Amino acid sequence: MTDTASHHNPRDLGLKPLQTVDGTPLKVSLARAKRRARIRAVLLVMPLFLFILVTFFIPVFSMLMRSVENPVVVEVLPSTVEQLANWDETSGEIPDDDVFNALAADFKVAAVDKTAGKVGRRLNYEKSGFSSMFRKTARKIKKLEPPFKEGIIDIDKKWADVDYWRVLKRESREYTDSYFLTALDFTYTDDGERVLKGDDKRIYIDLFARTFWMSLLITGICLVLAYPVAYLLSTLPVRSSNLLMILVLLPFWTSLLVRTSAWIALLQQEGVINSLLVGAGVLDDANRLAMIHNQTGTIIAMVHVLLPFMVLPLYSVMKTIHPSYMRAARSLGANPYTAFVRVYMPNTVPGIGAGAILVFIIAIGYYITPALVGGQSGTMISNFIAYHLETSLNWGLAAALGAVLLVVVLILYFVYDRIVGVDNMKLG
Amino acid sequence: MTNTAEPLVRFVDVQKSYDGVTLVVKKFNLDMQRGEFLTMLGPSGSGKTTCLMMLAGFEPATHGEIFLKDQPINNVPPHKRGIGMVFQNYALFPHMTVAENLAFPLQVRNMDKSEVNSRVTKALDMVQLGQFGGRRPAQLSGGQQQRVAVARALVFDPDVVLMDEPLGALDKNLREQMQYEIKHIHENLGITVLYVTHDQSEALTMSNRIAVFDDGIVQQLASPSVLYEKPDNAFVARFIGENNVLKGTIKEVNGQACVVDVGEERPVHATAVNIGGVNTLTNLSLRPERVTLNPPEHFPNQFDGKVEELIYLGDHIRTRMNVCGHSEFIVKIPNSSDQGQLREGDAVRVGWKMEDCRALDCNDS
Structure with missing residues (x-):
């Protein structure tokens, strides 16, 4: 302030902007206070931001750049x-x-x-x-x-x-663009035109479709299994629901490798389930079921791994639905089924949406379980990305496949936002 | 109300236990007439909400039979009972608009669209919310949500409407306003309402009859004025309105009258209501506004009192006195200009009529 003296003049109050006691215009003082708060906020976030920038964004960006760089x-x-x-x-x-x-x-x-x-x-x-x-x-x-x-x-x-x-x-x-063309099963003709490869030569499109379809199936199975459990959890008294919750969370606390190995022990041809079925006479010894190292194995093991991600958002939403809603619907003349479909279920949509998108996005990029139990038919796109990173060393193609996956997930997220609304999502 | 008509709702010897050990409702009998506004009043845990839930069908009766229009409904599921209900938290469906909420009971009854629309409009107009049909419940104030809940419980013309402490979440002014609104809706539409509350002034304002609950038993079922003027027992006297209680021993019983020794030189003459024989204990109940200062000669009960505390309340002065060795004796003195000024520590003579003093049971001592 250059003209502090005049600011102290009470006659100026009606003409000049409002001032604080020491004569600084109120607006300046407020802006200063706000700026300080903003700087503080930035400083608080800065370490994590830098960490993520250096260890995540920059590497991911440079990796993705490899899908188009050709020096x-x-x-x-x-x-x-x-x-x-x-x-x-x-x-x-x-x-x-x-x-x-x-x-x-x-x-x-x-x-x-x-x-x-x-x-x-x-x-x-x-x-x-x-x-x-x-x-x-x-x-x-x-x-x-x-x-x-x-x-x-x-x-x-x-x-x-x-x-x-x-x-x-x-x-x-x-x-x-040749990495991306390969990733999408395109090729060049002799004249330099880009065309889709013949049916028998397509690898990645089929793989993307399979990954997509399997993730969808896993999400669906998770939803069907998790919904009743979450409902039970939300209606039980706290003491018993806590115990059940621990059982639901148990997979989280066990090593992924241990769980997957357990599935191998259970599902393999000489495994527990097959032996039981053969022992019980349900199956002939020659017709033991192939339940592991194929698509079935991947789906079973991944549903098990991802189930808690479906239960938790559903539970947290159902917990907030007051029992009086159902009672109100019943007293208004709705039979139990109508009351459930028209009143209870619509109120769980935020939980269904959150759980489904969470499970689907994790599933579509899942690597370890399909790698261990997937065999030939159960592998997913991330296994091929890993293959190109580690074995064929074609990093450009790996990056292109990763970028396609990323774009698919982003599109899905966008579509989800338009239909359900991300604001409606409740993760807990 | 005429007693010749068949009761709309009947509870016959209804009992309810949740754990198989204790009875929350011990023996509930009630006949409710069409068009009646009946309130179940009692402290929390007294069993009143349980009775409501049994009528609505959300809790099965452990024993006894409930009749609606002479049909036993113990085994009828809630959605077939045709009973409207207003919940304490309103239970408006958050994913539907106000109009959709009101249309819900009509749609599940497969009513055709034009009929649904006209009924919804009528119901919204009834609660003065005609403009709010397109809003979500969350966009309404507490009072407006309350009105929507009432409209929704009425829109399908139920035989009886149950209200479970519907005004509990509102602030005092709004609550009083809503009491009148619900009362007027009841009067205008002639609906039958079974209302649950723990607020005695709410019960007195709205009801034709009040069932006072305590400990799983109806202590008294009567009109508001009878409950206040002529409580049957000490619990009702204490629960409804303010009440001075003098403990004493019965010395003499002469038909409607009795003489009670309260440890003073002179005995108290009281109306015998709910007492044992001579030499048993009794609680004398006396309303603070029925006590007269400097009473005329013909009052049978006259005692010396000492003013302990004066509380100025505008329309009356609440006076705490020491009478008959009882230091919590309250007298309400109307704030009229001819009333002399009392001061703390003054000695005053107080008196009351025999009919204003009721000798009741003494179970609680």
């Missing part, structure tokens, strides 16, 4: 890429001498830097044969004399195949 070809073969720009891939002819000369120059550098193998591996994702082709060429390029075109084709005949050149030119872009 390796243009980095290792810069002059070849430059020369390839003049080549018409639709001509059906392989590139001219200029391209081969550039390729030889790039390879000589790459052979020294030992980077040729990296490009070969990358291009091998698109078309098999690249890996060996690049390894061979890098090994022999040092001793190669011009003319390079004939020399290089001599090293590996695949260099005379126009298809390899097409892939090379296509993947010389810095950003690529």
Whole structure:
């Protein structure tokens, strides 16, 4: 404040804005107090925010970026890429001498830097044969004399195949959609058009559909099993409901690995259930049920794992539904069924919604249980993501699959918000 | 009310036990006439709500029979009884609008749409909420929710409407206003209401008859004025209105009159209502407003009192006195201009008529 003196003049009160006792305008003082509160709030959240930023958002973002990043070809073969720009891939002819000369120059550098193998591996994702082709060429390029075109084709005949050149030119872009195309079972035609693969060659779309369908089924089974339990829990006196609640939560306190192994012991062909059924004469020894290492096993084990996530939100919602609602409905003339469907159930919708979306989202990305008991038919998309991360080392494809999964979940969440409303969700 | 008509609701020797050990309702008999406003009044745990729930069908009677329109209804499920009910927390369905709440009982009776709509409109108008049909219950005030609950319990023309402490959640002013509204609805529509409350002034305001409950038994069933003026026993006298109790021993009984020794030189002359024989103990019940200061000669009961405390309450002055060795003796003195000024510590002569002093049972001592 520059004109503090005039602010103390009581005659000014009617004309000037309101002031605090020391003469600061009230608005300034209020803004200052609010700013202080805001800074305090930011400081309180900051450590967690930074932690999540560094350990979660940045890694996830950089991982997702790998699904479109494609730096390796243009980095290792810069002059070849430059020369390839003049080549018409639709001509059906392989590139001219200029391209081969550039390729030889790039390879000589790459052979020294030992980077040729990296490009070969990358291009091998698109078309098999690249890996060996690049390894061979890098090994022999040092001793190669011009003319390079004939020399290089001599090293590996695949260099005379126009298809390899097409892939090379296509993947010389810095950003690529080829990972996403693979993740969605698309492929390039010879003319460079993107088309869906034939029925027998589709892997990932079927896998996404199966993951989706299995998650839906698991969610449905969880709902059917959890609803009555939650209802019982919410109507019992506190002492007995606490005991029951502990039983519901028991799976949470047991190691996931132990639980899954227990399911293997129970469900396998020589396992407890099959032996009991055979012993009781229900089953013939030769026709033991296959209940594990397939879809059935995955669904049974995952329902067991995810059931508490359905019970808890349902319970917390049902707990708030006063018994007088049902009584009111009955006294107004509704039979028990109508009262339940028209009065009780609509009031549990927030719990159903919360439980269903929770179970579904956890299920769709579930990894460990399908990996252990899924076998061939019970694996889900996350198992393939893990496979590409750990075994095939195709991180770009893993990232693309992960991104598709993320987008599907976000779309679902959005649809759910439009239909049920996220505000209506009650998690406890 | 005429007693010649068949009672609408009849409880015959109804008993109820939850745990098989204690009876919450010991022996309940009640005849309720069509068009009556009957209140069950009592402290919490006295069994009044249990009786209501048995009539509604939410609790089975352990023993005895309940009749509605001469039909035994013990085995009729709640939704077939045709009984409207207003709950303490209103129990309005939160996921439905006000109009949908009112339409619910009509829809489950498969009434056609136009009839439903006209009835809902009529019911909303009856409780002056015509504009609120499209709102959710949560968007209404407590009093408005209460009115919707009443309208919903009436919209399907039930034979009898049960109300379980419906005004308990409202503040005092609103509660009094709603008492009159419910009373007027009862009078205008001629409906039959069975009402439960623990608030005696509410019961006195609204009811044709009141059943005073205590300990699972109806202590007295009578009109408000009879309950107040002529309580049958010490519990009713204590529970309804304010009451001075003098303990004493009966010395003489002459028909309607009796003479009771309260440890003073002179005995008290009282009306014999509910007493044992000579030399048994009794509780004398005397309303504070029936005590006269400086009584005329012909009053049979005249005692010296000492003013202990004066509380100014506007329309009257509440005076705590020491009379007959009883220091909690309350006298209500009307605040009229000709009344002399009393001071704490003054000695005053007090007196009362024989008919205002009722000799009752002495079970509680």
